[in-house]
Amino acid sequence: MQNQVLDTVLNRSSIRAYADTPVAPEQLEALKKAALASPTAMNRQDQRFIFITDPEKRKRLEQAIVDGVIASGNVDFAERMKSRGGRVTYDAPLVVIICAKPSHFAPVDAGIAVENIVLAAGSMGLGSVILGMPASAFGPGSESVKREFGFPEGFEFMIAVSVGTPAVQKTPHEWDESHIIMM
Numbered sequence: 001m002q003n004q005v006l007d008t009v010l011n012r013s014s015i016r017a018y019a020d021t022p023v024a025p026e027q028l029e030a031l032k033k034a035a036l037a038s039p040t041a042m043n044r045q046d047q048r049f050i051f052i053t054d055p056e057k058r059k060r061l062e063q064a065i066v067d068g069v070i071a072s073g074n075v076d077f078a079e080r081m082k083s084r085g086g087r088v089t090y091d092a093p094l095v096v097i098i099c100a101k102p103s104h105f106a107p108v109d110a111g112i113a114v115e116n117i118v119l120a121a122g123s124m125g126l127g128s129v130i131l132g133m134p135a136s137a138f139g140p141g142s143e144s145v146k147r148e149f150g151f152p153e154g155f156e157f158m159i160a161v162s163v164g165t166p167a168v169q170k171t172p173h174e175w176d177e178s179h180i181i182m183m
Contacts, residue, residue, distance in 0.1 A: 015127030068136030092162030
């Protein structure tokens with residue numbers, strides 16, 4: 001069976017190296033629409049999508065993440081991050097942060113939205129990698145960082161994604177069909 005959506009799903013892999021090419025305006029608009037089209041529990045639409053294309057803001061985000069890891073006291077993790085130059089977003093020309101009002105459904109809704117974004121990106125020939133590490137920048141005591149990155153009052157970090165033109169090719173991971181339980 002030929003299906004473009006399934007082809008995109010089955011061929012997607014996490015990309016951690018990007019070409020120095022901005023995401024085209026029409027691609028950016030399509031990604032925004034994909035984010036906004038994401039279903040949410042009870043249609044609450046309690047999430048916001050922060051699209052960061054400015055190189056200085058992306059650099060500042062990475063510094064805030066490193067600072068958050070250091071502040072957490074996780075010395076081993078902080079050293080590991082420093083050893084790779086503090087690169088967390090992998091020099092992607094676009095980073096999307098998804099934040100939401102805390103609720104029982106917020107993490108699930110954010111997971112759906114990030115999947116919409118990565119599949120839309122893949123369908124346009126862009127690569128992506130889903131990021132949990134930015135949570136370090138937006139933890140307890142990070143109100144000024146949240147304001148700097150446009151978080152509405154009372155919203156919390158859920159997940160993020162780097163998007164751009166891949167600078168590397170990567171084979172999708174292999175699946176283990178034993179993870180499917182049929183009843």
